[in-house]
Amino acid sequence: MVSAVSHGVRRVHASLRGALRAHSLENPAHRRRLDDGAGPQRSSCHGRWCDGCSGLEREFRMDRPSDAPPTTVALTDDRATDTRVSGRKAAMLAQLLRSGFPCADGMVIPAWIHQHFQERGKTGSDDGETSAHLERALDEITDVHHSDLLAVRSSSTVEDTNEASCAGLFTSVLDVRGATALRAAVLKCWGSAENVALPQRERVTEAPLMAVLVQRMLEPDAAGAAFATDPKDGDTTAVSVSAVRGRADRLMQGETAADEWTVTVSAATCVRNSYDAITPDQAVAIAELTRQVSAHLSCRAEVEWALLDGRITLLQARPTAAGDEHAVAWPAPPRGEWRRDIRLGEWLPEPVTPLFATWFLPTVDLRFRRAQWQRSGVLVPKPSYRLLHGWYYHSPLGDRRSSALLEGMLAHPGFACAMLVSRHRPSITNRIVVAKQTAALENHRLSCRALLGTVTAGFAAMSERVVVDFVNRVIALVGDCLWPMFLVGGTAWRAEEALASYYEKAILPELDEPYHGLLVDREQAEAVAPHAVSTLDWYRPTLGEVADGSGPQPRPVVSEDDADRLKELCLAVLSRRRTDPARFNRLLTLARDTARMRRRYTGNLTEPWPALRQALLRLGTVLKERGVIDCPEHVHFLTYQELRTALSHGSPARRQELIAHRTSTWARQRALRPPLSLGTAAYLLPLLLGRPVVETDGRISPDVLEGIGVSPGRATGRARLVDHPAGAEVAAGDILVVRSLVPALAPLIARAGAVAADVGSVAAHMSVIAREYGVPAVVALHSVTQAVQDGDVITVDGTTGRVHRRGPVR
Numbered sequence: 001m002v003s004a005v006s007h008g009v010r011r012v013h014a015s016l017r018g019a020l021r022a023h024s025l026e027n028p029a030h031r032r033r034l035d036d037g038a039g040p041q042r043s044s045c046h047g048r049w050c051d052g053c054s055g056l057e058r059e060f061r062m063d064r065p066s067d068a069p070p071t072t073v074a075l076t077d078d079r080a081t082d083t084r085v086s087g088r089k090a091a092m093l094a095q096l097l098r099s100g101f102p103c104a105d106g107m108v109i110p111a112w113i114h115q116h117f118q119e120r121g122k123t124g125s126d127d128g129e130t131s132a133h134l135e136r137a138l139d140e141i142t143d144v145h146h147s148d149l150l151a152v153r154s155s156s157t158v159e160d161t162n163e164a165s166c167a168g169l170f171t172s173v174l175d176v177r178g179a180t181a182l183r184a185a186v187l188k189c190w191g192s193a194e195n196v197a198l199p200q201r202e203r204v205t206e207a208p209l210m211a212v213l214v215q216r217m218l219e220p221d222a223a224g225a226a227f228a229t230d231p232k233d234g235d236t237t238a239v240s241v242s243a244v245r246g247r248a249d250r251l252m253q254g255e256t257a258a259d260e261w262t263v264t265v266s267a268a269t270c271v272r273n274s275y276d277a278i279t280p281d282q283a284v285a286i287a288e289l290t291r292q293v294s295a296h297l298s299c300r301a302e303v304e305w306a307l308l309d310g311r312i313t314l315l316q317a318r319p320t321a322a323g324d325e326h327a328v329a330w331p332a333p334p335r336g337e338w339r340r341d342i343r344l345g346e347w348l349p350e351p352v353t354p355l356f357a358t359w360f361l362p363t364v365d366l367r368f369r370r371a372q373w374q375r376s377g378v379l380v381p382k383p384s385y386r387l388l389h390g391w392y393y394h395s396p397l398g399d400r401r402s403s404a405l406l407e408g409m410l411a412h413p414g415f416a417c418a419m420l421v422s423r424h425r426p427s428i429t430n431r432i433v434v435a436k437q438t439a440a441l442e443n444h445r446l447s448c449r450a451l452l453g454t455v456t457a458g459f460a461a462m463s464e465r466v467v468v469d470f471v472n473r474v475i476a477l478v479g480d481c482l483w484p485m486f487l488v489g490g491t492a493w494r495a496e497e498a499l500a501s502y503y504e505k506a507i508l509p510e511l512d513e514p515y516h517g518l519l520v521d522r523e524q525a526e527a528v529a530p531h532a533v534s535t536l537d538w539y540r541p542t543l544g545e546v547a548d549g550s551g552p553q554p555r556p557v558v559s560e561d562d563a564d565r566l567k568e569l570c571l572a573v574l575s576r577r578r579t580d581p582a583r584f585n586r587l588l589t590l591a592r593d594t595a596r597m598r599r600r601y602t603g604n605l606t607e608p609w610p611a612l613r614q615a616l617l618r619l620g621t622v623l624k625e626r627g628v629i630d631c632p633e634h635v636h637f638l639t640y641q642e643l644r645t646a647l648s649h650g651s652p653a654r655r656q657e658l659i660a661h662r663t664s665t666w667a668r669q670r671a672l673r674p675p676l677s678l679g680t681a682a683y684l685l686p687l688l689l690g691r692p693v694v695e696t697d698g699r700i701s702p703d704v705l706e707g708i709g710v711s712p713g714r715a716t717g718r719a720r721l722v723d724h725p726a727g728a729e730v731a732a733g734d735i736l737v738v739r740s741l742v743p744a745l746a747p748l749i750a751r752a753g754a755v756a757a758d759v760g761s762v763a764a765h766m767s768v769i770a771r772e773y774g775v776p777a778v779v780a781l782h783s784v785t786q787a788v789q790d791g792d793v794i795t796v797d798g799t800t801g802r803v804h805r806r807g808p809v810r
């Protein structure tokens with residue numbers, strides 16, 4: 001890079017000032033004078049170069065060229081290692097480059113020019129001098145990088161410290177070409193020094209000085225990040241490596257998943273493989289480089305890297321800030337059991353985004369708790385959910401004790417008795433509870449469709465206030481229907497549980513077939529709705545947005561004739577045992593009827609989601625036009641209050657830097673392994689709701705994971721890890737490995753050989769779908785998405801609830 005800079009500067013011999021500057025930087029004698037203090041002194045003014053006189057006028061003195069402060073500094077220049085000159089990000093790279101690390105080179109516009117810009121801006125006395133300094137810097141850079149694509153990165157004097165990373169607060173601009181675009185990118189970096197979120201997050205009282213690092217854009221074969229993990233288990237060598245094909249900017253923005261590796265001295269383990277971006281040897285080399293950077297910095301380090309033609313290049317490096325720990329804690333609440341696989345938890349298989357967390361969840365939870373109090377007498381005055389590192393946890397009683405249940409029993413004894421006998425006499429629960437709740441759900445369904453009918457022409461012509469009002473009305477309808485929907489779903493589960501218990505005692509000893517085939521009937525063979533979702537969070541597209549609809553619609557594998565045949569076999573067994581079949585027939589009819597209702601109303605829950613996403617996209621478009629965000633989809637990473645403020649103000653503050661931080665945080669949270677439950681359940685709660693699954697680590701041996709079998713049968717095939725149905729490649733017979741069974745996965749489940757999921761329950765909507773399709777399924781495995789690699793041969797046994805790794809079971 002030094003020779004490139006030297007060559008570029010020599011090309012402007014017509015400028016005496018440029019020639020003298022080049023001579024000053026390259027002449028060892030002059031460099032020694034600078035280092036020894038004979039030249040300009042580095043004052044305490046964050047990188048402003050002066051020699052005791054008044055300000056920057058010394059730059060224009062031609063009698064002492066070594067006194068002129070540089071308008072650009074190469075990373076290979078010793079002065080670039082000074083954070084007051086280059087900012088922390090660039091200075092870190094310069095220090096590593098000087099120590100022999102394979103860093104990408106670059107040129108720095110030093111912080112003193114930004115300081116000059118700030119001072120002139122405060123006094124309003126800009127006489128063009130700052131512009132002249134900046135233009136000179138831009139000329140020097142464009143002279144070296146004539147038509148190169150450039151990365152223009154902020155490098156402030158306060159970021160990347162052991163105490164604060166300032167991640168996402170300052171701006172970097174990629175794919176910059178030409179002097180005009182370069183000038184705009186530099187001004188954008190300078191502008192991010194005024195980020196209003198900086199004092200709130202990092203307790204910085206004044207805008208920091210900002211150097212700007214300019215580097216040639218790389219087009220690598222693979223890229224990503226790596227960090228030295230917390231040695232809490234005594235292993236000081238562990239490194240986590242994330243990798244994608246090509247450039248890593250979408251990964252850093254949280255817009256894509258990555259291959260995830262854990263590398264120790266003894267082994268490199270791929271815990272998630274989506275792209276085959278790097279080989280095990282390359283993962284080991286990246287990890288070793290990360291350890292060397294950590295040793296050099298004398299702390300745990302995080303790096304960004306790129307792989308080009310087999311060579312690893314460091315793009316950035318920083319200490320892992322104390323407040324930015326990758327080994328996070330999951331503290332148990334002081335009271336109650338909080339689970340992520342019940343209520344909305346089974347619909348939220350990943351961390352929620354800020355807009356969903358601050359708009360949808362509070363309103364829905366409030367209306368749910370109100371309906372619960374009105375119909376069951378159980379009052380939960382505080383939110384019944386918590387977000388830990390973005391993950392949703394729910395507790396039916398919140399932080400209240402069992403006394404809340406006793407109060408409810410006294411207030412509504414009929415409801416309490418119906419729930420208590422539901423396992424043994426589900427017909428009583430059906431008569432007392434379900435009839436009323438079904439009517440309520442039908443009213444909500446009609447109200448929702450009437451509301452959707454008002455927006456058939458779209459949202460383009462609507463004002464922002466009308467769009468926000470529409471979203472609020474939809475959220476209110478969803479909140480009102482959740483309580484009756486969960487009651488109907490719970491009754492269906494108890495009816496099936498009662499049928500299964502009777503079947504096990506009276507029929508299974510003579511008929512070695514699972515009961516699940518009895519539950520398929522003609523009315524259940526329906527197409528998957530286009531509004532099916534992979535998560536309730538409206539950030540993700542619906543099935544209709546990611547599927548072209550040209551493929552065959554899934555249908556149950558277990559046919560109606562098979563169900564009728566199994567029923568006749570059951571009646572024959574009862575006849576041989578001289579048992580009255582009336583109870584069997586009642587249980588079967590009730591289980592089928594309630595399962596049908598559960599599927600109808602649960603499937604309708606997300607019917608407004610396509611319209612909701614269009615409404616939010618409309619609001620995001622408005623904010624993009626006002627300069628608040630860079631693209632409409634970023635609206636999901638604003639809070640509700642920030643959205644309302646931005647819509648109501650004539651000149652709203654720009655939020656893109658804050659959004660960049662939030663998307664990066666969200667991406668890191670998605671890689672966490674949250675526990676299934678936290679805390680201890682209230683004493684009486686299992687009596688009414690059933691005993692929750694006791695959490696284990698899901699392993700009974702190194703090669704066997706154990707969960708809950710929700711659909712019987714056994715299948716062996718190639719594991720396919722799927723984060724989202726969009727672009728998922730699942731061939732017939734593949735084993736679908738997911739975080740949670742959600743409705744948008746139905747087309748994939750229909751052609752999969754089997755399904756394995758981290759979370760779930762027997763009563764979950766998609767567990768029922770798996771049984772209808774005749775696909776073996778095991779849920780509540782807790783860590784199958786991390787224990788199994790994409791492409792592994794595994795066996796899923798839905799009858800025993802086990803997943804066997806490394807080939808079929810003999």
